[in-house]
Amino acid sequence: MTSRVEETGSTFDESHPPGGGKQVRRLDRVVIRFAGDSGDGMQLTGDRFTSETAGFGNDLSTLPNFPAEIRAPAGTLPGVSSFQLHFADHDILTPGDAPDVLVAMNPAALKANLGDLPRGAEIIVNTDEFTKRALAKVGWSADPLDDGTLAEFRVHPVALTTLTVEALKTTSLARKDAERAKNMFALGLLSWMYHRPTEGTEGFLRSKFARKPEIAEANVLAFRAGWNYGETTESFAVSYEVAPAAKAFAPGRYRNISGNLALAYGLIAASRQSGLSLFLGSYPITPASDILHELSKHKNFGVRTFQAEDEIAGIGAALGAAFGGALGVTTTSGPGVALKSETIGLAVSLELPLLVVDIQRGGPSTGLPTKTEQADLLQAMFGRNGEAPVPIVAPASPGECFGMALEAARIALAYRTPVFLLSDGYLANGSEPWRVPEVSELPDLRVEFATEPNAPDGSDGFWPYLRDPETLARPWAVPGTPGLEHRIGGIEKQDGTGNISYDPANHDHMVRTRQAKIDGITVPDLVVDDPSGDAKLLVLGWGSTFGPIAAGVRRARAAGGKVAQAHLRYLNPFPANLGDLLGRYDRVLVPEMNLGQLAMLLRARYLVDARSFTQVSGMPFKAQQLAAVISEALGGN
Amino acid sequence: MATELTLTAKDFKSDQEVRWCPGCGDYAILAAVQGFLPELGIARENIVFVSGIGCSSRFPYYLNTYGMHSIHGRAPAIATGLASSRPDLSVWVITGDGDALSIGGNHLIHALRRNVNLKILLFNNRIYGLTKGQYSPTSEPGKITKSTPMGSLDEPFRPLSLALGAEASFVARTIDSDRKHLTSVLRAAAEHQGTALVEIYQNCNIFNDGAFEVLKDPETRDAALLRLEHGQPYTVDGVEHLHDVTDPDPTRAFALSRMSEPTPIGVLRAVARPTYDSQLNAQLDQAVTERGAGDLSTLLSGSDTWMVR
Numbered sequence: 001m002t003s004r005v006e007e008t009g010s011t012f013d014e015s016h017p018p019g020g021g022k023q024v025r026r027l028d029r030v031v032i033r034f035a036g037d038s039g040d041g042m043q044l045t046g047d048r049f050t051s052e053t054a055g056f057g058n059d060l061s062t063l064p065n066f067p068a069e070i071r072a073p074a075g076t077l078p079g080v081s082s083f084q085l086h087f088a089d090h091d092i093l094t095p096g097d098a099p100d101v102l103v104a105m106n107p108a109a110l111k112a113n114l115g116d117l118p119r120g121a122e123i124i125v126n127t128d129e130f131t132k133r134a135l136a137k138v139g140w141s142a143d144p145l146d147d148g149t150l151a152e153f154r155v156h157p158v159a160l161t162t163l164t165v166e167a168l169k170t171t172s173l174a175r176k177d178a179e180r181a182k183n184m185f186a187l188g189l190l191s192w193m194y195h196r197p198t199e200g201t202e203g204f205l206r207s208k209f210a211r212k213p214e215i216a217e218a219n220v221l222a223f224r225a226g227w228n229y230g231e232t233t234e235s236f237a238v239s240y241e242v243a244p245a246a247k248a249f250a251p252g253r254y255r256n257i258s259g260n261l262a263l264a265y266g267l268i269a270a271s272r273q274s275g276l277s278l279f280l281g282s283y284p285i286t287p288a289s290d291i292l293h294e295l296s297k298h299k300n301f302g303v304r305t306f307q308a309e310d311e312i313a314g315i316g317a318a319l320g321a322a323f324g325g326a327l328g329v330t331t332t333s334g335p336g337v338a339l340k341s342e343t344i345g346l347a348v349s350l351e352l353p354l355l356v357v358d359i360q361r362g363g364p365s366t367g368l369p370t371k372t373e374q375a376d377l378l379q380a381m382f383g384r385n386g387e388a389p390v391p392i393v394a395p396a397s398p399g400e401c402f403g404m405a406l407e408a409a410r411i412a413l414a415y416r417t418p419v420f421l422l423s424d425g426y427l428a429n430g431s432e433p434w435r436v437p438e439v440s441e442l443p444d445l446r447v448e449f450a451t452e453p454n455a456p457d458g459s460d461g462f463w464p465y466l467r468d469p470e471t472l473a474r475p476w477a478v479p480g481t482p483g484l485e486h487r488i489g490g491i492e493k494q495d496g497t498g499n500i501s502y503d504p505a506n507h508d509h510m511v512r513t514r515q516a517k518i519d520g521i522t523v524p525d526l527v528v529d530d531p532s533g534d535a536k537l538l539v540l541g542w543g544s545t546f547g548p549i550a551a552g553v554r555r556a557r558a559a560g561g562k563v564a565q566a567h568l569r570y571l572n573p574f575p576a577n578l579g580d581l582l583g584r585y586d587r588v589l590v591p592e593m594n595l596g597q598l599a600m601l602l603r604a605r606y607l608v609d610a611r612s613f614t615q616v617s618g619m620p621f622k623a624q625q626l627a628a629v630i631s632e633a634l635g636g637n
Numbered sequence: 638m639a640t641e642l643t644l645t646a647k648d649f650k651s652d653q654e655v656r657w658c659p660g661c662g663d664y665a666i667l668a669a670v671q672g673f674l675p676e677l678g679i680a681r682e683n684i685v686f687v688s689g690i691g692c693s694s695r696f697p698y699y700l701n702t703y704g705m706h707s708i709h710g711r712a713p714a715i716a717t718g719l720a721s722s723r724p725d726l727s728v729w730v731i732t733g734d735g736d737a738l739s740i741g742g743n744h745l746i747h748a749l750r751r752n753v754n755l756k757i758l759l760f761n762n763r764i765y766g767l768t769k770g771q772y773s774p775t776s777e778p779g780k781i782t783k784s785t786p787m788g789s790l791d792e793p794f795r796p797l798s799l800a801l802g803a804e805a806s807f808v809a810r811t812i813d814s815d816r817k818h819l820t821s822v823l824r825a826a827a828e829h830q831g832t833a834l835v836e837i838y839q840n841c842n843i844f845n846d847g848a849f850e851v852l853k854d855p856e857t858r859d860a861a862l863l864r865l866e867h868g869q870p871y872t873v874d875g876v877e878h879l880h881d882v883t884d885p886d887p888t889r890a891f892a893l894s895r896m897s898e899p900t901p902i903g904v905l906r907a908v909a910r911p912t913y914d915s916q917l918n919a920q921l922d923q924a925v926t927e928r929g930a931g932d933l934s935t936l937l938s939g940s941d942t943w944m945v946r
Contacts, residue, residue: 301931317718489706
């Protein structure tokens with residue numbers, strides 16, 4: 001951890017290159033937001049800039065933000081799609097509260113994002129789209145480029161469409177197709193402004209459009225034209241350098257990774273490390289579908305992906321595969337979890353390993369499919385009939401999705417239980433630099449299937465519910481094993497024999513045993529970050545709020561506040577030291593993107609006066625917002 | 638199998654007490670299945686019975702094979718995951734008219750169109766038994782039950798028509814009390830590669846007694862039944878047809894599935910079509926052939942990495 005304060009304004013040095021070239025300023029960090037129509041390719045543009053930036057060695061964090069509609073009406077406010085990227089020469093924790101630079105491809109993109117811009121921000125606008133008609137579509141009667149609306153910003157008017165079409169004159173592309181490359185012109189211009197390496201993007205374009213070399217060349221041409229435009233035109237007098245974040249990273253090999261990709265890789269790694277073949281049963285749902293897409297590419301790892309007829313069949317097939325000895329996984333989002341609940345209950349009763357991955361989104365019901373929220377915690381915790389405890393883990397950053405997938409698998413396999421992994425839209429689509437682990441560092445998840453009769457009476461019988469005294473896990477005997485034929489099901493079982501039992505005392509015993517098994521799962525102790533050593537306030541979060549909370553805490557500390565921070569990755573069971581830790585602080589502040597679900601659990605479990613700070617806007621917390629809340633909790637100090 | 642299996646019906650009986658109502662048609666089906674399984678020549682440990690919820694779905698508890706008594710309607714989905722990932726197993730689904738056609742209708746039709754290697758035995762008694770006597774999706778219209786004191790209003794499903802509409806590759810019907818016929822249909826289903834749907838008319842002597850009596854009574858059954866045999870002729874409305882279960886055109890099978898007087902029994906359709914599980918597993922092999930076995934380290938690194946020293 002560094003003590004550097006994040007997001008309190010950029011510092012820069014100026015330099016003029018010899019020979020009277022353009023001025024270069026050195027910044028320690030920048031937040032850029034690309035915004036345009038859903039069809040303008042803003043997510044791709046952002047991804048490419050991110051890739052260039054990651055390769056350059058900056059620390060970074062991203063926030064894609066797009067509507068649920070695939071192509072909302074062009075030029076309208078609901079159709080605006082954006083991609084925000086924060087990069088720095090030091091370690092950073094969030095995609096940034098507010099953009100320093102906005103690239104607005106049309107009036108709607110400008111209007112939708114204007115409110116987020118701080119005074120003095122730079123705006124690059126595509127003036128070609130600022131027609132009367134387009135302005136009227138978003139309710140502007142006058143052109144904001146001329147009427148003083150943008151007086152407090154540094155505006156760079158660029159005829160992006162015209163310049164792109166001009167640059168592609170030599171190609172045989174129709175005007176309409178040529179115009180489509182304007183996002184690459186914008187990317188080229190920004191790449192020049194921030195000294196990004198360009199080879200990666202050119203290579204990417206050539207391989208993406210390998211089957212349409214003409215389109216590939218046009219995009220490369222537009223990209224280069226944008227870069228050259230920055231280099232030559234007078235309207236861009238300054239370019240910026242953000243040095244690599246040399247000290248932010250431990251040594252190693254790095255790549256940029258999104259949460260969903262890291263999760264998919266974590267599942268493949270869990271399959272490898274356990275020696276079990278991976279079976280994914282899933283039904284398409286935003287924002288989880290990318291995991292299905294990714295895993296379906298890796299059949300050469302023995303990965304079976306099954307796109308089911310519905311959410312219920314997705315988890316049903318995964319459970320069936322688990323019965324057969326596979327690592328069964330289902331991936332979904334909140335509404336899908338609701339449909340899967342009955343099968344999760346069956347898995348609790350069958351005591352078979354199963355991973356349930358919930359990429360949370362705004363709810364209830366369909367809610368906000370493309371926006372983030374962490375309001376499924378209580379659903380994961382309690383959303384089943386009967387006493388049906390399920391372990392829950394939650395990664396705190398995109399890269400952590402990899403390790404937490406392995407952890408979820410460890411718990412499921414060792415304790416023969418379904419396990420929830422709670423990610424969310426912010427982690428799923430956001431990305432960050434990730435140290436690529438060596439395979440030798442990964443945990444050993446091998447399991448032993450039952451192979452011999454185990455009846456305590458010495459007969460050759462098999463008792464499917466005869467438990468391991470330490471973990472309380474039952475034996476996993478897979479079909480195909482001679483002599484261990486047995487029947488399991490959702491009706492209450494006699495402990496040990498697994499025979500159907502309606503005996504009151506046995507049911508009471510089984511309910512308590514299933515609970516005790518989950519309560520007894522070994523999870524790492526919670527680590528508190530308290531540099532002062534005598535903080536009275538603990539800020540405790542879980543899941544994707546880690547970045548904004550940590551950034552808010554840094555600010556509060558920079559202002560002299562003594563504040564401790566801890567972040568839960570294990571929500572059921574809680575770390576064994578949690579109760580003790582909570583008791584050490586006078587105040588506990590729990591920021592959550594729900595109405596206080598973790599706070600409710602903490603209050604119920606530990607009788608601690610945990611205070612909630614909540615936001616359910618579909619957007620992540622901002623560092624400034626949390627810094628203010630922390631400062632208030634510290635008594636305004 | 639390396640060694641000759643000499644199993645008998647007794648080997649397939651579990652140690653659990655059978656708890657259906659005395660006189661239930663399920664007993665006859667259980668006895669027929671236990672009697673038939675040895676002839677499969679498959680070791681007990683390689684056979685799995687998966688069921689949903691309902692009277693019939695207790696079936697797996699009474700068989701000494703691997704088994705799972707799962708969730709109402711979901712057995713085809715669970716069995717699909719098992720059969721797809723374990724093509725070495727013989728996977729059977731036990732279901733009823735409520736389980737398969739009402740709450741589980743979606744899973745049934747999708748299992749059939751996918752042609753997963755499953756044998757689905759649908760015990761049709763045209764009533765909800767375990768919930769004590771409500772009408773089912775196969776009950777005749779106007780059925781007076783506890784939940785329909787003025788008569789049921791729904792048009793019933795014809796399960797075999799539904800299955801054919803869902804692109805089923807194997808469709809058959811038999812009767813609980815006709816052990817010989819039941820066994821012959823089970824044999825045909827077991828031999829079929831892909832999803833086989835076998836509708837078994839089953840008497841619920843408590844809530845819908847005698848539903849199929851006309852098909853069983855020696856006095857009436859010969860006129861009431863149309864016994865189908867592959868390669869043999871049958872006559873409908875004075876017109877003779879040659880029964881060909883392999884006919885790629887399902888029109889004749891569909892016409893048979895709509896008939897009730899007489900009621901066709903036997904195999905209506907058995908066409909060869911690639912199974913879902915074999916194709917899924919072939920894709921895994923193909924991926925390894927084309928790209929080599931997956932290397933985790935290469936995967937994790939991807940193509941775009943940088944070193945921090």
